[in-house]
Amino acid sequence: MAVENEKFKHLSDLIRGLRQARTFTDRPVDRDTILSIVEAARLAPSANNSQPWRFHVYADPNVVPQGERLGGGVLIAACAEEAILSNRWREQPFIMIDVPIALTHMILHAQSLGLGFRLVFDFEKEDLAGLTDIPKGHKPVALLFIGRPESFEETAVAPAEDVVIVDRF
Secondary structure (H helix, E strand, C coil), X not given: CCCCCHHHHHHHHHHHCCCCEEEECCCCCCHHHHHHHHHHHHCCCCHHHCCCEEEEEECCHHHCCCCXXXXXXXXXXXXXXXXXCCEECCCEECHHHHHHHHHHHHHHHHHHCCCEEEEECCXXXXXXXXXXXXXXXXXXXXXEEEECEEXXXXXXXXXXXXXXXXXXX
16 A cells, blocks of 8 residues: 655645536636746646646636636636647657646646636637737647636546556556
8 A cells, every 4th residue: 555755645635626616706816826826837747848838827807718707717728839849759749748737737736725727628719719819839728717616516537446457458
């Protein structure tokens, strides 16, 4: 059995408690808090240390995609800078791995601060119409909403025996 390092024990609790927020309150999240969350992403590992991510942060509720409500939080458009795209190992698109790793850092840090998140990977180009300042070459990978949670989504997690295979191939 694994022995948890007391210094990082809270991380296990954060991971077990992760749930996406369905809605956010109107209470604002201050700029320094948001910047500390983005800093967590900046420190994430990446393939070949390429750090292909670019994060565009929006606090204006008018830029959010239709059907989403920002409340007092922010929208972070997580993009990959295509010029940095590192293609190795049979042209593996590492941006689709690296950017979600950085997003996970932001999500865990936000939750450690008592904030909620909503992560959207499935969006159309039209959903980004309000995000007019994203430069050409910054490919949107995901939209991350961070704010003070009002309600949470109910999600089912698959049982371990359905997703973990040990000593069988």
